[in-house]
Amino acid sequence: MEYIFMTFFVIFVIALLVLFLGWWNVMHIGTERTRSMDDRALFLAKHLMVSPFFVKERFAFDDSLLTGMKRLESSGKDICRELNKIFGSNWYFEVKIADGEEENECTEFVYPDCNYWSFCKSKSLEKERITRYIYTFPVNVYRHITQKYDLALLTVGVYE
Numbered sequence: 001m002e003y004i005f006m007t008f009f010v011i012f013v014i015a016l017l018v019l020f021l022g023w024w025n026v027m028h029i030g031t032e033r034t035r036s037m038d039d040r041a042l043f044l045a046k047h048l049m050v051s052p053f054f055v056k057e058r059f060a061f062d063d064s065l066l067t068g069m070k071r072l073e074s075s076g077k078d079i080c081r082e083l084n085k086i087f088g089s090n091w092y093f094e095v096k097i098a099d100g101e102e103e104n105e106c107t108e109f110v111y112p113d114c115n116y117w118s119f120c121k122s123k124s125l126e127k128e129r130i131t132r133y134i135y136t137f138p139v140n141v142y143r144h145i146t147q148k149y150d151l152a153l154l155t156v157g158v159y160e
Contacts (some may be wrong), residue, residue, distance in 0.1 A: 037158055041133045044091055045156040049139060053083075059151060060140040061095055063106070066117040071108040073119070080120040091160040092121040097141060098151045112145045122159065133158045 001082035014057050053069065073079045097101060097115035106114035134157040140149040 010139075037133045037160065040088070041091075041135050041156055041158040044087055044093070044158065045137055045154065047087065048093055048154065048156065049137075056142045060142050061152065061154075062089075062142050062144075064144050065113065066141075067106045067111045068093060069119065070106055070117060074107060083120060088099065090122075092119060092157050092159075094121070094137070094155040095116045095141060096153050096155070097113055098153055112143065121157075130159045132160070 017145045021065060033139075048054060054061055054065050056065070067098060069079055099115055103116040104114045105116045105118065134155060137154045137156075139152050139154045141152040142148075143150055
């Protein structure tokens with residue numbers, strides 16, 4: 001009888017150990033996924049701030065380059081698909097001049113009287129309420145009309 005009780009107790013302890021390790025592994029996978037998405041958003045922000053497609057010099061966006069990309073986008077060229085080849089998919093970024101005025105999205109028709117650029121923001125993913133990892137960084141934007149730098153906020157988001 002003691003051997004049966006001891007065998008049952010050992011099997012019970014092993015089963016609890018297996019369940020605990022399984023739970024630990026599942027929690028670790030979730031943490032790693034979150035860390036991976038955070039790393040991706042930070043990677044994207046870092047590379048956008050030095051990308052020759054958007055910046056005049058390191059960490060200083062160029063308003064004419066940003067508006068030129070918006071012009072290509074409005075002319076029917078799928079800029080996001082081209083940028084997805086470089087940065088991957090399911091991401092977006094926005095640059096907004098911190099001037100306190102209402103957002104006026106920049107296009108070729110309203111330039112330079114604008115203060116906001118948005119790229120690759122997916123309306124369908126926004127409606128589905130997919131979790132996003134969002135970071136906002138202060139950056140400079142070189143304004144060609146005034147030939148001065150304005151303070152702006154770069155918002156980088158990654159969809160799950």
